[in-house]
Structures are given as structure tokens and as C-alpha cells.
Amino acid sequence: MSKKGSSEGSDRFEYLQTLVTEFQDTDSEDAKEQVLANLANFAYDPKNMEALRELQVPDLFLDMLTEENENFVEFGMGGLCNLSMDRECRDLILQSGGIPLVTNCLSSRREETVLSAITTLMNLTTAASRSEITDPAILQCMLRFSLSESPRLRNLATVFLQDCCTEAQVASAEQQMQGRHQTALGIPLPKD
Amino acid sequence: MAAPNDSSCWSSPEVYKHHEQQKVCISRPKYREGRKAKAVKVYTINLESRYLMVQGVPAIGVMTELIQLCALYGAVEEYRPLDEYPAEEFTEVYLIKFQKLPSARAAKRHMDEKSFYGGVLHVCYVPEYESVEDTRLKLQDRRRYVIRMAQNKVREKEQREEVKKEPTSSDTAAASESITSTYDQTSDNNNTGESSTTSHYLGFPSLPLPPQEEYNRRHTNLHRNIPTEDKMGSLSNYVVDTKQQQMQNPSSSQMSSNKDRGKESRVTASAIRFVPRTTHMESRKRKLEEATQHLLFEAEGKNEPLIGPKLPEPPKLDMEDESLNTTVSLIRSKIKQVESVPDLKPAEKKVKPRRRI
Known part of the structure; x- marks a missing residue:
């Protein structure tokens, strides 16, 4: 049993390594998108976490968040959303300075990217990172999202406000929104 | 609705x-x-x-x-x-x-x-x-699941490392298999308390055998009992085994007179051990058939191999003259040739319509 498990594990690692290598070597945008989506979906299965960590896929996903191509951003963010469920991956993302990169994605035009970003921020919340994640700008953004037309965005932002921060923090963010300290976080730039 | x-x-x-x-x-x-x-x-x-x-x-x-x-x-x-x-x-x-x-x-x-x-x-x-609550629970469940899986993996890894440190414990499965394959040796050890008169025959199958029925019963008995005693020591299996014994006994008693048969059955019996039940039943059926066949031959009281009932031999004509006898045999062979021709023709006819279709 254990023997079979380890050989299966090494096959898995080799396959994921092939994917990462193709992603780095190819010049085709299509191929890059496909491989990125593959990797992000593999990040859903907890069995792959160890191999993906070893292959530094968390950093690969973080790199995607600053790409021009919106598909790259969406898939990279989706991958981070999946990875950040795992505690060790979460710590790696935090070490690589992931919070500001993820926070930037709250302003994406794509709902899927925004949703992944909110879930990722919730997953990244630890005793040490809480103050950074409950930054007033992020809370204001969540408050706006909680009034959104989209039920998914509304629900997720509500969960964030209820679970990740104190009522006092939310109240002060609400006050700031009525005053002059408004931020533009979470408001997508107009299309050119 | x-x-x-x-x-x-x-x-x-x-x-x-x-x-x-x-x-x-x-x-x-x-x-x-x-x-x-x-x-x-x-x-x-x-x-x-x-x-x-x-x-x-x-x-x-x-x-x-x-x-x-x-x-x-x-x-x-x-x-x-x-x-x-x-x-x-x-x-x-x-x-x-x-x-x-x-x-x-x-x-x-x-x-x-x-x-x-x-x-x-x-x-x-x-x-x-x-609802908001649905979403919250969904995320919580997912986080818990991933964490549990990670913990399982860590535990598995630890176990694997422990196993590497003590290679003897890792081979428990293989060891139990080798125990069963070297059954003859271990059975001697396990059997000492039960009866020393029959047990040593298992180690030396070439020695003259005791009365077959007795031997077979002992043999199957040991076979069935050793694993059950070792693994769980429950009696439920034992009850089933006695049934099997009873069912096997008629076949073993039928074979009792033939020593070679007895040896063969011993070999198959030890091979049956890990065969699925259906195969086990089939082999038992086959053995029964063999045994009944054997009985038939024994009834004739002859040991020479018989393949089937003999056809009546063609009556021999003696013409009391050598040349005439030669002619008779020639004519007979000719007739045989002629007889064999119509056998071929219908076969050809059968083939032809098939070709057309």
C-alpha cells in the first residue's frame, strides 16, 4: 500500500513538473493559459499540495496577478484561492508578500477574479496577518461588495465582514466611507 | 411538491x-x-x-x-x-x-x-x-477537508518513516505469505500439541501413508484451522470448515484405495488454500467425477487403462487358401476405400452452400 502510494506520488510530481516546465518554456499564450488552468485545478486537490509547493507554484501564481492578460490573472488568482486552503501554502504565500498582490485583484473587472481574491484573503488571515488584511481600505471595499447586485459577491463579502474582522472595525470603516477617507479599492478602472 | x-x-x-x-x-x-x-x-x-x-x-x-x-x-x-x-x-x-x-x-x-x-x-x-450561511459553511467545510487531508498525509509519512527504520515490520504481509507457503514446516510446530503420530507425515510426504480417510481429514483440518487460530481464533469459521470436511469426505473415501490418487489430492488440496470459493467448488466437483470414474474402472477389476467400449471385431473369413485369402483382403480393402468415398462427398456438399451464402 505505502509503496504504491509513494510511486503514485512521484508520478504526480513528474507530471506537475512537466506542466511547470512547459509553462516556462512555451511562447504560446494559449498553451500558457491552458497549463495555468491545469495547475490551478490541480491545486484544488489536497494530494497535490506538497508537489506544488516543491515546484514553487504558489510564486508562479502570484507572478500571474500582475499580468496584462486577464485570463492569466483569473487563473492565477483561482489557483491561489485553491492553494491557500492549505496551511503550508498559506504561509508560503504570506512569506512571498502575497497580500498586496491579492488585494489588487479586488479591483478586477471579472467577478470570478474578485471572488477568488476575497476567499484567498480570508484564507490568508492569521494572527500575524490580520491587521494587514483588515486594513480600512479592504473593509470599505467589502462593505461596497456587500451591497452588490451579485448574490455571490454580496454573500462572500458579508462572510468576510462577519468572520475576519470585529464589529468595531466595520463600524469605523462605515464612518470613514461617509467621510472623506474613501478609497477606490475594489472599483474597477473604466474600460478604455 | x-x-x-x-x-x-x-x-x-x-x-x-x-x-x-x-x-x-x-x-x-x-x-x-x-x-x-x-x-x-x-x-x-x-x-x-x-x-x-x-x-x-x-x-x-x-x-x-x-x-x-x-x-x-x-x-x-x-x-x-x-x-x-x-x-x-x-x-x-x-x-x-x-x-x-x-x-x-x-x-x-x-x-x-x-x-x-x-x-x-x-x-x-x-x-x-x-445564502450567506450556505457560503460560510461551504468555505468552512472545504478548509477543514484540506487541513484533514494534510494531516493524514503527514501521518502517513511518519508511518512510512517508521517502517523504513524497522524493515522487519514492513514485511509483515510478505512474512505471513511465506508462513503459508512454507506451511509444511510451520504446521509441524503448530501441530505438536494435537497429535504427533500423523503430523510428521506432512513433513515427509514420501513415507507410507496412514489410512487415507484419516489422513485427509487431518490434513484439511489443519489447513483450515491454522489461519483462523492465528488471525482471530473464532469458532464461526471452524463450523463452516467441518461442513466442508463432511462434503469432502465421500470423495476422499472413494479415493482411499489408490495411493497415487491420494498424493494427487493432497497436492491439489494444498493448492486450493487461497483459491476463490467458486474455483474451489469446481475443483471439488472435478475430483468427485474423477473418483466416480475411478470406481467404475475398479468395478471391472482391471488395472489396464480403458478408453471406451471396444467395437466388435469384423468376422474373419478363412478361405483355407493363401491366394484366396489375399484376394479377400484385397477386396475388403477395396470396399473400405469405396465406403470411405461417400463419407467425403456429403462433407463437400455441406461446404459448398456455405460458400454461396
Whole structure:
């Protein structure tokens, strides 16, 4: 049993390594998108976490968040959303300075990217990172999202406000929104 | 039948982009090709939901059948037709709320793009029907699951390392197998308390055998008892074994007179050990048949091999003259040749019509 498990594990690692290598070597945008989506979906299965960590896929996903191509951003963010469920991956993302990169994605035009970003921020919340994640700008953004037309965005932002921060923090963010300290976080730039 | 309309999540059917079936990707290289053609899409927990929307259900009153199909994958908590949702002509759209997310996942995987009463279903997650509490629980469950899996993996790894440190414990499975294969040796040790007169024959099968019936019973007895005693020491197996013994006894007693037979049966008996029950029954049946055949031959009181009843020999004609006898044998062989010809012809005739067909 254990023997079979380890050989299966090494096959898995080799396959994921092939994917990462193709992603780095190819010049085709299509191929890059496909491989990125593959990797992000593999990040859903907890069995792959160890191999993906070893292959530094968390950093690969973080790199995607600053790409021009919106598909790259969406898939990279989706991958981070999946990875950040795992505690060790979460710590790696935090070490690589992931919070500001993820926070930037709250302003994406794509709902899927925004949703992944909110879930990722919730997953990244630890005793040490809480103050950074409950930054007033992020809370204001969540408050706006909680009034959104989209039920998914509304629900997720509500969960964030209820679970990740104190009522006092939310109240002060609400006050700031009525005053002059408004931020533009979470408001997508107009299309050119 | 339909779900109550009170909660807000059961109203406002809107068409979202993620409901649409995306274009299948056809430019993947072989090593990245899955079994099914799929679009380039990333699944996260946000997209998944215990709420499913089923489109393309033929509008012929098959709601019950649809819900029955869904129930194969898990308990359905609520369901209702989404009359307001834009549907293709002559089809209906249904909303299904499963009790658990894994059920919805299985239902989606098995029902999407499958034909159903002449229509092709399109099944997708509809997380927009979730309540805040639904979303919260979904995320909590997912986090817990991933953490549990990680812990399992760590535990597994630790076990594997322990096993590496003590290689003897890792070979327990192989060791138990070797115990059973070197049965003759171990049986001697296990058997000392029971009876010393018969046990040593197991180690030296070439020695003259004691009365066959006795031997066989002892043999099977030991066979069956050793593993049960070692592993669980329960009596339930023992009861079954005595039944088997009783069933085997007639065959062994029939074979008792022939020593070679006895040896053979011993070999097969030890081979039977890990054979599935059906095979075991077959081999027993075969043995019985062999035994009855053997009895038949014994009844004739001859030891020479018989293949079948002998045909009556053709009466020999003696013409009392050598030349005449030669002529007779010649004519006889000629007649045999002639006789054999009509045997061939019908065979050819049979072949021909087949060719035409």
C-alpha cells in the first residue's frame, strides 16, 4: 500500500513538473493559459499540495496577478484561492508578500477574479496577518461588495465582514466611507 | 411538491456568465488531454455549490424522474422548476438543492451532457442561490477537508518513516505469505500439541501413508484451522470448515484405495488454500467425477487403462487358401476405400452452400 502510494506520488510530481516546465518554456499564450488552468485545478486537490509547493507554484501564481492578460490573472488568482486552503501554502504565500498582490485583484473587472481574491484573503488571515488584511481600505471595499447586485459577491463579502474582522472595525470603516477617507479599492478602472 | 418560495434565494433567476457552457479547448497537446474534452476553466470553491441548475429537461412532465435521477447521487433537500429562467423551446430548467456539496459534485459530473428522455442535460453549479450561511459553511467545510487531508498525509509519512527504520515490520504481509507457503514446516510446530503420530507425515510426504480417510481429514483440518487460530481464533469459521470436511469426505473415501490418487489430492488440496470459493467448488466437483470414474474402472477389476467400449471385431473369413485369402483382403480393402468415398462427398456438399451464402 505505502509503496504504491509513494510511486503514485512521484508520478504526480513528474507530471506537475512537466506542466511547470512547459509553462516556462512555451511562447504560446494559449498553451500558457491552458497549463495555468491545469495547475490551478490541480491545486484544488489536497494530494497535490506538497508537489506544488516543491515546484514553487504558489510564486508562479502570484507572478500571474500582475499580468496584462486577464485570463492569466483569473487563473492565477483561482489557483491561489485553491492553494491557500492549505496551511503550508498559506504561509508560503504570506512569506512571498502575497497580500498586496491579492488585494489588487479586488479591483478586477471579472467577478470570478474578485471572488477568488476575497476567499484567498480570508484564507490568508492569521494572527500575524490580520491587521494587514483588515486594513480600512479592504473593509470599505467589502462593505461596497456587500451591497452588490451579485448574490455571490454580496454573500462572500458579508462572510468576510462577519468572520475576519470585529464589529468595531466595520463600524469605523462605515464612518470613514461617509467621510472623506474613501478609497477606490475594489472599483474597477473604466474600460478604455 | 415544489420548494417553498419564501426565502430570498429562491427568487430572482438571473442568467450569469458561468451558467453558459464554454467552448471546448481543442488545442491541447496529448499529454495534457483528459478523457473528456473540456473548456479552459479554473474551478474554485466559489464556483462550486450544493445548488445545481439543470437545463435542457424535456417539457414532457418528467420532473419526478429527474429528481429520482438526482437522488442517486445524494439526498435532495429542495427542488423547483425555474419557470422564469430563459429556456430553449420545449425544455424546462430546474433548480436542485442537495444536502451536501459532494452529492452535487457527483450529480454534476454524471448528469452533465447526458441524454435524458430525448434531451441533453446541461448541469451547472448555481452558487448565487446560496445564502450567506450556505457560503460560510461551504468555505468552512472545504478548509477543514484540506487541513484533514494534510494531516493524514503527514501521518502517513511518519508511518512510512517508521517502517523504513524497522524493515522487519514492513514485511509483515510478505512474512505471513511465506508462513503459508512454507506451511509444511510451520504446521509441524503448530501441530505438536494435537497429535504427533500423523503430523510428521506432512513433513515427509514420501513415507507410507496412514489410512487415507484419516489422513485427509487431518490434513484439511489443519489447513483450515491454522489461519483462523492465528488471525482471530473464532469458532464461526471452524463450523463452516467441518461442513466442508463432511462434503469432502465421500470423495476422499472413494479415493482411499489408490495411493497415487491420494498424493494427487493432497497436492491439489494444498493448492486450493487461497483459491476463490467458486474455483474451489469446481475443483471439488472435478475430483468427485474423477473418483466416480475411478470406481467404475475398479468395478471391472482391471488395472489396464480403458478408453471406451471396444467395437466388435469384423468376422474373419478363412478361405483355407493363401491366394484366396489375399484376394479377400484385397477386396475388403477395396470396399473400405469405396465406403470411405461417400463419407467425403456429403462433407463437400455441406461446404459448398456455405460458400454461396
